[in-house]
Amino acid sequence: MTDRALVVLSxxxxxxxxxxxxxxxxxxxxxxxxxxxxxxRHRIEIECARxxxxxxxxxxxxxxxxxxAALGGNALTDSSVDVPDTDPxxxxxxxxxxxxxxxxxxxxAAAWGWRRGIGHLVTGVAQTDYSGYPDCRRDTIDALExxxxxxxxxxxxxxxxxxxxxxxQTVLLARELGAxxxxxxxxxxxxxxxxxxxxxxxxxLRARGFAEAxxxxxxxxxxxx
Amino acid sequence: MTDRALVVLSxxxxxxxxxxxxxxxxxxxxxxxxxxxxxxRHRIEIECARxxxxxxxxxxxxxxxxxxAALGGNALTDSSVDVPDTDPxxxxxxxxxxxxxxxxxxxxAAAWGWRRGIGHLVTGVAQTDYSGYPDCRRDTIDALExxxxxxxxxxxxxxxxxxxxxxxQTVLLARELGAxxxxxxxxxxxxxxxxxxxxxxxxxLRARGFAEAxxxxxxxxxxxx
Numbered sequence: 001m002t003d004r005a006l007v008v009l010s011x012x013x014x015x016x017x018x019x020x021x022x023x024x025x026x027x028x029x030x031x032x033x034x035x036x037x038x039x040x041r042h043r044i045e046i047e048c049a050r051x052x053x054x055x056x057x058x059x060x061x062x063x064x065x066x067x068x069a070a071l072g073g074n075a076l077t078d079s080s081v082d083v084p085d086t087d088p089x090x091x092x093x094x095x096x097x098x099x100x101x102x103x104x105x106x107x108x109a110a111a112w113g114w115r116r117g118i119g120h121l122v123t124g125v126a127q128t129d130y131s132g133y134p135d136c137r138r139d140t141i142d143a144l145e146x147x148x149x150x151x152x153x154x155x156x157x158x159x160x161x162x163x164x165x166x167x168x169q170t171v172l173l174a175r176e177l178g179a180x181x182x183x184x185x186x187x188x189x190x191x192x193x194x195x196x197x198x199x200x201x202x203x204x205l206r207a208r209g210f211a212e213a214x215x216x217x218x219x220x221x222x223x224x225x
Numbered sequence: 226m227t228d229r230a231l232v233v234l235s236x237x238x239x240x241x242x243x244x245x246x247x248x249x250x251x252x253x254x255x256x257x258x259x260x261x262x263x264x265x266r267h268r269i270e271i272e273c274a275r276x277x278x279x280x281x282x283x284x285x286x287x288x289x290x291x292x293x294a295a296l297g298g299n300a301l302t303d304s305s306v307d308v309p310d311t312d313p314x315x316x317x318x319x320x321x322x323x324x325x326x327x328x329x330x331x332x333x334a335a336a337w338g339w340r341r342g343i344g345h346l347v348t349g350v351a352q353t354d355y356s357g358y359p360d361c362r363r364d365t366i367d368a369l370e371x372x373x374x375x376x377x378x379x380x381x382x383x384x385x386x387x388x389x390x391x392x393x394q395t396v397l398l399a400r401e402l403g404a405x406x407x408x409x410x411x412x413x414x415x416x417x418x419x420x421x422x423x424x425x426x427x428x429x430l431r432a433r434g435f436a437e438a439x440x441x442x443x444x445x446x447x448x449x450x
Binding site: 143 | 289291324332364369378
């Protein structure tokens with residue numbers, strides 16, 4: 001297959017780091033990006049993703065997914081479910097779990113890339129993710145990669161450059177890739193606040209990563225969106 | 226996991242046969258059905274599916290998928306692409322190929338079943354399918370089953386009772402399962418006609434299956450929808 005790559009860009013810190021990883025790996029002319037509009041509570045993410053792609057100079061498309069809302073019952077799309085403040089790791093699946101969300105994202109990304117000569121998908125999932133989403137683990141991704149290759153009859157690689165990195169290491173990688181400045185366009189806060197609320201689980205994890213890396217978070221200093 | 230099953234019901238002959246297979250295997254009280262509304266050209270399928278489920282006495286839900294339309298470029302959802310009359314087997318992927326469609330259907334079915342205690346998905350895909358869809362093959366399904374089990378942290382089995390059956394054998398199985406009468410509610414015609422047009426690839430394949438089995442197709446005799 002080709003060396004063209006499609007980055008699943010959520011508008012967050014991790015997928016933005018992945019975008020810059022892809023620019024280094026495949027070259028700007030061979031990178032595209034996609035964001036899924038699945039009715040997320042914090043719609044600002046989509047605008048952030050658009051700005052991040054524009055800033056990086058890569059094509060960007062927003063694909064709609066209305067099915068998650070119909071599936072219901074999760075904190076990211078259902079306003080009747082509270083967003084948890086605490087880190088739910090170790091306490092079973094979090095309230096923010098949309099069953100199979102990453103499987104759907106990657107399947108659509110592969111389908112979108114099918115007619116566009118995309119041989120590489122890049123996603124910011126991490127096994128060390130605080131949320132404990134099972135569809136972020138590399139063994140899940142490996143199985144899906146196989147299903148997509150077979151189901152689309154295409155050679156396809158799913159890259160997870162952050163898979164085994166801690167948040168601290170991800171921040172250091174972002175700096176190494178020249179992605180730090182773009183961090184002011186990113187969104188992390190589960191409450192949708194800019195500047196970030198600083199107290200939700202996502203904000204606290206992000207802050208800890210930057211602190212441990214000894215790097216100032218551009219988002220906290222001067223949000224770009 | 227539980228012995229509850231969810232049948233992916235397209236409204237066609239194969240998935241209807243699978244519904245009756247599931248009734249025999251799991252018992253009526255343990256079977257539910259789902260139909261995906263993905264903007265298919267022949268909307269009558271959805272009404273057919275509803276009638277088939279009602280007739281069989283099982284719960285039925287229609288889940289929306291708007292993303293395929295955004296992916297574009299295929300004959301089943303894009304009215305600018307002609308529906309092929311000829312059997313495209315052996316000539317590469319057909320114009321009716323929606324990349325990864327079955328992968329998406331099964332992932333959503335698993336997600337829908339996640340909070341409902343569903344341990345079994347049943348789908349009418351067949352490796353012998355005239356259309357040559359690569360996501361209908363059992364090796365693809367096996368890989369997806371593994372991805373779903375890992376990604377949802379649930380034991381889950383994807384049943385493909387028609388996987389290795391010819392269309393003739395599928396008709397004979399339908400008769401054995403008492404599903405023949407329900408066939409008048411089904412829809413097969415790619416052109417959306419009832420009674421069926423009889424000349425499109427789907428109609429001709431169906432007719433050949435019934436003829437080879439020596440069974441009269443109730444749909445041709447007296448359509449129920």
